Amino acid sequence: MRVLHFVTGGFSGATQVAVDLCLAAQQGQDMQVLLVLRRKRNTDAARVQALRDKGLDVRVVPGWSHLATVLSLRKIALEWQPDILVAHGFSDHLWGRYAGILAKVPHLVHVEHNSRERYTAWRLKQALWLARYTAVSIGVSEGVKARLLELGFPAERCVAIPNGINMQRFPKQDLLPWDQRQPALVMAARFARQKDHETLLHALALLAQQGLKPTLYLAGGGKQRQQQRARTLATKLGIADQVQFLGQVQDLPQFLMQQQIFVLSTHYEGMPLALLEGMAAGCACIGSNVVGVREVLEHGRTGLLVAEGDASAMAEAIHGLLNNPVQAQHLALAARQQAETEFDLSVMQARHASLLRAVQSGKALTMSFTPCHPE
Numbered sequence: 001m002r003v004l005h006f007v008t009g010g011f012s013g014a015t016q017v018a019v020d021l022c023l024a025a026q027q028g029q030d031m032q033v034l035l036v037l038r039r040k041r042n043t044d045a046a047r048v049q050a051l052r053d054k055g056l057d058v059r060v061v062p063g064w065s066h067l068a069t070v071l072s073l074r075k076i077a078l079e080w081q082p083d084i085l086v087a088h089g090f091s092d093h094l095w096g097r098y099a100g101i102l103a104k105v106p107h108l109v110h111v112e113h114n115s116r117e118r119y120t121a122w123r124l125k126q127a128l129w130l131a132r133y134t135a136v137s138i139g140v141s142e143g144v145k146a147r148l149l150e151l152g153f154p155a156e157r158c159v160a161i162p163n164g165i166n167m168q169r170f171p172k173q174d175l176l177p178w179d180q181r182q183p184a185l186v187m188a189a190r191f192a193r194q195k196d197h198e199t200l201l202h203a204l205a206l207l208a209q210q211g212l213k214p215t216l217y218l219a220g221g222g223k224q225r226q227q228q229r230a231r232t233l234a235t236k237l238g239i240a241d242q243v244q245f246l247g248q249v250q251d252l253p254q255f256l257m258q259q260q261i262f263v264l265s266t267h268y269e270g271m272p273l274a275l276l277e278g279m280a281a282g283c284a285c286i287g288s289n290v291v292g293v294r295e296v297l298e299h300g301r302t303g304l305l306v307a308e309g310d311a312s313a314m315a316e317a318i319h320g321l322l323n324n325p326v327q328a329q330h331l332a333l334a335a336r337q338q339a340e341t342e343f344d345l346s347v348m349q350a351r352h353a354s355l356l357r358a359v360q361s362g363k364a365l366t367m368s369f370t371p372c373h374p375e
Contacts, residue, residue: 112144
């Protein structure tokens with residue numbers, strides 16, 4: 001089975017999922033994969049080469065116009081002759097499937113990676129038209145699948161397959177004991193409108209007023225304008241000396257395994273890989289109570305959920321974990337166990353592979369994946 005994965009070259013969460021699926025498929029005998037990236041301004045040639053060095057066949061198509069993207073991808077598909085083209089993420093799933101149709105790829109698959117994509121009326125109309133020619137639409141969580149159904153995608157061709165991460169990057173022997181970890185906060189997320197660094201900074205300022213001044217590490221790249229806004233706000237709130245902007249962290253798993261608390265303050269998600277990594281690292285985790293996050297964290301058992309945009313609630317949750325290390329340790333241990341059993345990359349890969357085999361054989365889609373914590 002020849003499978004072409006098409007995704008943004010911006011190395012977002014969607015890119016990481018596509019990369020992980022391709023690398024995992026290489027370990028098997030029944031699937032040949034090709035990864036095609038749409039060039040973005042931040043497409044890193046070194047990261048592309050690193051993937052090639054792992055034996056992955058990676059091509060990069062132009063991103064300066066949608067037509068150039070479609071025509072270049074069509075040419076690759078005609079030459080490589082995939083059985084299935086998997087188009088990841090908005091708006092790349094549009095251009096990927098247009099190219100697949102033009103190249104007469106037998107089967108098209110659409111993967112939706114977020115619960116609040118910026119569909120205009122025109123782009124939604126295109127997506128629903130493309131759904132007629134699409135074997136299956138995959139939501140990376142039950143919440144994302146529910147959103148697809150709300151938008152009008154065919155219910156009989158929508159499934160949910162939760163994201164997973166490579167747990168081998170978080171070996172158990174490297175997990176530091178709790179009392180040897182730094183009592184600091186980490187938020188690993190790109191700077192973008194989707195992420196809510198502002199609420200976390202306001203929460204840190206509220207804690208400072210109570211005499212509690214933990215260090216906050218902000219890891220991740222993203223838009224410089226958004227990052228500068230966060231820097232300016234930290235200075236305005238008088239907490240600049242507590243906040244460290246790390247940029248891209250070379251060995252993020254190792255860094256996370258040295259910290260006590262991971263926070264994901266966000267406005268919306270699909271299935272946040274960064275949060276899964278915080279859990280895998282054995283951190284006590286706090287997340288905004290939004291789609292995607294609340295399907296990962298079970299409040300009071302594997303982490304704490306706080307209302308979106310509520311700095312007071314965020315501050316209270318952080319305060320509670322810093323002042324109650326026993327509770328924090330229990331949450332961290334449960335989070336690590338859940339990451340091992342439910343969110344390992346092997347689980348995600350097996351579900352995708354099974355689905356793609358069903359697509360190739362033309363079988364009816366009967367796969368059903370229930371949410372981790374049904375409401």
